[in-house]
Amino acid sequence: xxxxxxxxxxxxxxxxxxxxxxxxxxxxxxxxxxxxxxxxxxxxxxxxxxxxxxxxxxxxxxxxxxxxxxxxxxxxxxxxxxxxxxxxxxxxxxxxxxxxxxxxxxxxxxxxxxxxxxxxxxxxxxxxxxxxxxxxxxxxxxxxxxxxxxxxxxxxxxxxxxxxxxxxxxxxxxxxxxxxxxxxxxxxxxxxxxxxxxxxxxxxxxxxxxxxxxxxxxxxxxxxxxxxxxxxxxxxxxxxxxxxxxxxxxxxxxxxxxxxxxxxxxxxxxxxxxxxxxxxxxxxxxxxxxxxxxxxxxxxxxxxxxxxxxxxxxxxxxxxxxxxxxxxxxxxxxxxxxxxxxxxxxxxxxxxxxxxxxxxxxxxxxxxxxxxxxxxxxxxxxxxxxxxxxxxxxxxxxxxxxxxxxxxxxxxxxxxxxxxxxxxxxxxxxxxxxxxxxxxxxxxxxxxxxxxxxxxxxxxxxxxxxxxxxxxxxxxxxxxxxxxxxxxxxxxxxxxxxxxxxxxxxxxxxxxxxxxxxxxxxxxxxxxxxxxxxxxxxxxxxxxxxxxxxxxxxxxxxxxxxxxxxxxxxxxxxxxxxxxxxx
Numbered sequence: 196x197x198x199x200x201x202x203x204x205x206x207x208x209x210x211x212x213x214x215x216x217x218x219x220x221x222x223x224x225x226x227x228x229x230x231x232x233x234x235x236x237x238x239x240x241x242x243x244x245x246x247x248x249x250x251x252x253x254x255x256x257x258x259x260x261x262x263x264x265x266x267x268x269x270x271x272x273x274x275x276x277x278x279x280x281x282x283x284x285x286x287x288x289x290x291x292x293x294x295x296x297x298x299x300x301x302x303x304x305x306x307x308x309x310x311x312x313x314x315x316x317x318x319x320x321x322x323x324x325x326x327x328x329x330x331x332x333x334x335x336x337x338x339x340x341x342x343x344x345x346x347x348x349x350x351x352x353x354x355x356x357x358x359x360x361x362x363x364x365x366x367x368x369x370x371x372x373x374x375x376x377x378x379x380x381x382x383x384x385x386x387x388x389x390x391x392x393x394x395x396x397x398x399x400x401x402x403x404x405x406x407x408x409x410x411x412x413x414x415x416x417x418x419x420x421x422x423x424x425x426x427x428x429x430x431x432x433x434x435x436x437x438x439x440x441x442x443x444x445x446x447x448x449x450x451x452x453x454x455x456x457x458x459x460x461x462x463x464x465x466x467x468x469x470x471x472x473x474x475x476x477x478x479x480x481x482x483x484x485x486x487x488x489x490x491x492x493x494x495x496x497x498x499x500x501x502x503x504x505x506x507x508x509x510x511x512x513x514x515x516x517x518x519x520x521x522x523x524x525x526x527x528x529x530x531x532x533x534x535x536x537x538x539x540x541x542x543x544x545x546x547x548x549x550x551x552x553x554x555x556x557x558x559x560x561x562x563x564x565x566x567x568x569x570x571x572x573x574x575x576x577x578x579x580x581x582x583x584x585x586x587x588x589x590x591x592x593x594x595x596x597x598x599x600x601x602x603x604x605x606x607x608x609x610x611x612x613x614x615x616x617x618x619x620x621x622x623x624x625x626x627x628x629x630x631x632x633x634x635x636x637x638x639x640x641x642x643x644x645x646x647x648x649x650x651x652x653x654x655x656x657x658x659x660x661x662x663x664x665x666x667x668x669x670x671x672x673x674x675x676x677x678x679x680x681x682x683x684x685x686x687x688x689x690x691x692x693x694x695x696x697x698x699x700x701x702x703x704x705x706x707x708x709x710x711x712x713x714x715x716x717x718x719x720x721x722x723x724x725x726x727x728x729x730x731x732x733x734x735x736x737x738x739x740x741x742x743x744x745x746x747x748x749x750x751x752x753x754x755x756x757x758x759x760x761x762x763x764x765x766x767x768x769x770x771x772x773x774x775x776x777x778x
Contacts (some may be wrong), residue, residue: 227768529567557589
């Protein structure tokens with residue numbers, strides 16, 4: 196199967212982090228693989244992007260963007276075959292020596308994986324280490340899904356270090372909650388055994404290259420050597436060089452898949468890594484043309500396989516230069532503000548500090564970071580030029596405090612939306628955007644009601660994602676929706692808007708709410724008391740739509756505006772997706 200986009204279908208994650216994400220639905224419904232692929236076994240080379248280890252980038256093995264080699268089975272084969280395939284590939288095809296393997300030691304109601312131990316021993320691997328839930332139990336991703344014990348393969352790199360190169364996951368369970376809940380011990384009612392277990396493997400191409408080429412780091416392999424070679428020799432920090440090439444390589448792939456710099460979600464991740472690179476232009480005196488040369492080299496290296504890089508070359512370069520211009524202006528404003536702090540110091544105003552050195556407080560540092568886009572490295576450089584020190588510990592405390600306040604504010608703003616809020620169903624950065632997503636949110640209720648009127652009551656919500664630009668609604672349906680059916684759905688929604696129905700919320704016990712006929716998201720675990728939103732005619736009492744929901748919504752449907760369906764497509768087996776907007 197071809198790689199899926201770095202922009203995932205799963206709304207509970209910002210970016211595609213593993214090869215299994217596009218196959219996630221098939222572990223709970225293996226027969227769908229027969230229809231969609233003609234097989235229960237697949238292989239892919241998946242573009243992947245992870246930010247969990249972003250602070251580790253620059254060591255021997257951590258990257259943001261990487262290519263994940265994987266083979267997957269949805270009931271076609273299991274432990275014996277998967278381990279044998281991995282052993283054959285590593286030892287015979289690649290000619291590498293396995294240092295040791297790991298197996299799951301057993302916990303959280305899941306037994307020790309003695310079966311994997313026996314299989315490895317029969318293959319001649321005797322060094323087997325047992326590890327726990329945090330290390331060798333994979334998943335679930337996002338808000339829930341398949342998960343299970345894993346067995347990892349370790350080999351030595353050129354420095355003699357044991358590096359994990361391949362992880363074989365045995366998806367034997369389904370967990371209806373986040374990984375944090377699972378690790379926290381809240382698992383008894385949510386962890387269920389799958390009737391048909393599956394296999395999910397992942398092997399980082401860059402790590403495999405490091406081990407097979409016997410280099411000390413992934414950055415010493417041929418995948419990175421030509422990129423690092425473009426950087427000026429005046430950069431004396433290997434870590435800085437590695438961060439620059441990793442982040443530019445990742446930026447190319449993000450841009451090619453449609454991610455654009457912004458202050459939220461995937462766009463924020465992209466802006467963060469690109470501006471981290473651009474900060475080196477000042478701190479390391481690097482010409483921006485050097486960065487452009489690395490962009491072009493990445494496109495040249497990968498463009499034959501990932502043809503979208505070549506076709507979008509001009510867009511990729513234009514976005515780089517535009518973001519650089521925005522960042523340059525932000526730096527100018529930030530430096531002006533920094534100079535205010537420096538001037539206060541010269542005029543004798545009190546600063547956090549000691550007798551021998553004045554320290555720029557974490558609060559002031561975070562202000563420069565948050566409001567003016569100055570990286571901590573640029574702030575550090577400016578401070579040193581003026582004889583100041585930066586209180587980094589205090590800065591990180593302020594950063595953490597800001598994250599907690601933002602999270603609490605979002606929950607308050609949206610009234611708590613259960614799983615859907617947790618997975619980012621509603622996304623708004625300011626009051627104007629909040630008004631737009633509120634209109635779209637109510638329109639999404641009307642959309643589900645209209646789909647059920649046109650296509651039948653087999654239609655049920657399977658997911659929703661709403662931004663100020665559009666609503667994305669996933670629903671259960673076995674076939675493509677015809678153009679005529681889509682026109683009819685759109686017409687019914689706009690008629691409901693024009694009729695100016697009342698939208699009203701009532702709080703009631705869960706059991707009572709289910710008897711009203713209200714629709715609800717089947718994956719959600721609801722509290723004892725819920726909000727039921729009804730769209731109805733205030734004169735006749737006729738109900739157009741009724742759903743469990745946490746809001747926010749308009750008070751009358753006439754506030755929504757013109758509803759327009761943009762696209763209808765497949766999301767996964769038995770699930771369709773509609774993108775729509777309001778004007």
